[in-house]
Amino acid sequence: MAPMNFIASLLSAVAVLTAAMPARADTVTISHVTLIDGRGTPPQADMTVVVDGERIASVAPSAIAGPVRGMAIDGRGKFLIPGLIDGHMHLRGVLPGSNPDGTRQTDRQLAEGLLASYLYLGFTTVADFGNLPEHILYERAQERAGRILSPRIFAAGNMVVYPGAKGDSVGLRIADFERDKPLLDRHIAEQQPDFLKLTYDAQGYAGTAAVPLMPLPLLRDIARYYGLHGIRTVVHVTHELRATEAIFAGVDGLAHPVEEGPVSDDFVKLMAVKKMPFATTLTIGDNYQRLVEHPEFLDRPDYQAAFSADERRSMKTEVRDRFAKSTWTGWHHVMLPVYMNNIARIVKAGGVAALGTDQSSGPAAHREMQLLIAAGLTPLQAIQAATYNAALLIGQNEKIGSIEPAKFADLVLLNADPVANIDNASDIAFVMKAGKIVDESLLPLAGGLQRKRFDRLK
Ligand SMILES: [Zn+2]
Numbered sequence: 223m224a225p226m227n228f229i230a231s232l233l234s235a236v237a238v239l240t241a242a243m244p245a246r247a248d249t250v251t252i253s254h255v256t257l258i259d260g261r262g263t264p265p266q267a268d269m270t271v272v273v274d275g276e277r278i279a280s281v282a283p284s285a286i287a288g289p290v291r292g293m294a295i296d297g298r299g300k301f302l303i304p305g306l307i308d309g310h311m312h313l314r315g316v317l318p319g320s321n322p323d324g325t326r327q328t329d330r331q332l333a334e335g336l337l338a339s340y341l342y343l344g345f346t347t348v349a350d351f352g353n354l355p356e357h358i359l360y361e362r363a364q365e366r367a368g369r370i371l372s373p374r375i376f377a378a379g380n381m382v383v384y385p386g387a388k389g390d391s392v393g394l395r396i397a398d399f400e401r402d403k404p405l406l407d408r409h410i411a412e413q414q415p416d417f418l419k420l421t422y423d424a425q426g427y428a429g430t431a432a433v434p435l436m437p438l439p440l441l442r443d444i445a446r447y448y449g450l451h452g453i454r455t456v457v458h459v460t461h462e463l464r465a466t467e468a469i470f471a472g473v474d475g476l477a478h479p480v481e482e483g484p485v486s487d488d489f490v491k492l493m494a495v496k497k498m499p500f501a502t503t504l505t506i507g508d509n510y511q512r513l514v515e516h517p518e519f520l521d522r523p524d525y526q527a528a529f530s531a532d533e534r535r536s537m538k539t540e541v542r543d544r545f546a547k548s549t550w551t552g553w554h555h556v557m558l559p560v561y562m563n564n565i566a567r568i569v570k571a572g573g574v575a576a577l578g579t580d581q582s583s584g585p586a587a588h589r590e591m592q593l594l595i596a597a598g599l600t601p602l603q604a605i606q607a608a609t610y611n612a613a614l615l616i617g618q619n620e621k622i623g624s625i626e627p628a629k630f631a632d633l634v635l636l637n638a639d640p641v642a643n644i645d646n647a648s649d650i651a652f653v654m655k656a657g658k659i660v661d662e663s664l665l666p667l668a669g670g671l672q673r674k675r676f677d678r679l680k
Pocket of ligand 1 (some may be wrong): 311
């Protein structure tokens, strides 16, 4: 073959190949930024991160990063963190009424507004730890199909509970493993849970009635069965004894810290040596007394964006009155410092705290970070809890939770240093999910439409 013909055929082959390829994905280069990778590494100055399509293509010191590719973002004076993760929440929006088919009615507008409030505040992933499937699995499908502006949603669907146990009202009731296995098979096949949520808590504290406890052999059999299906098990526990039993029965994560008292040194060692991830869930305990004593927090801009004026008004009146009279409020007020200290001791020993609110909004998730700092974690540890560790708890740490090549480009660019002050984690220049910068002006927030933060970008 003559050289010219060879080159011509090569060029035409390239042309055919190019035509056959899908539309070129967007490339973004964020240069000269201070990087906080989510793995607990101290902040790295003057780094360059290249995003190609949905994924992170490279992370390197700017000096050796090569030429800018695609859209250029000057990260000078800014801080890049992984998209934040609420590793234990329950999406609100289930209504009292039922549909003709027996499923419950849901408030999609409320639910999607709350999901938007997470994304607005830098949370690119949420993990729903138990909900009605007609509610959460619908929103999960909407998110995965790209039909709503929402964080990634991972969900347990129905919790799995022993009849009458904690969570019975939203639970799939299992009394006997062999007899009820078909129910578990249906749960796995129809709901495709991203993880299993069990409850193992006899209650009887803080003015609650005692409830039946799942027999330990049953818990072990169920956790084993889901594990053999490639599904992790997270368990609701609040007591050290129950947490210890569940760990040795084979669960993969705890949905709460131990709340019922100070943990023993042995338990601290166990949590550290097992690297057993646990959700921190301080915000749920804190929110009662906070509303009673400081309802003015609802006037802050993030709460004004996330909640409607009506809802903020009812929280300041009816909900606040209810909380003021509840034994539950007083109990958590007394116990919160105790379980904050439990968390701090476990983290100090090398344990794995994962941010989780047990609530349902972006502002609540930022409150969790403040409480982690109050508990004694460093800002770097709080950020790791809200990123890599939360991804680990829900089994998604290979794909999200840190700024590393090949991971999804879920990123938050901050205007100020979150390591100097964790409140700077909500001083956001932009939120990126799967390589796309979120346009805040399109988010269906209950508090009304917001301004697009990074106006220069289309
Ligand atoms: Zn929960």
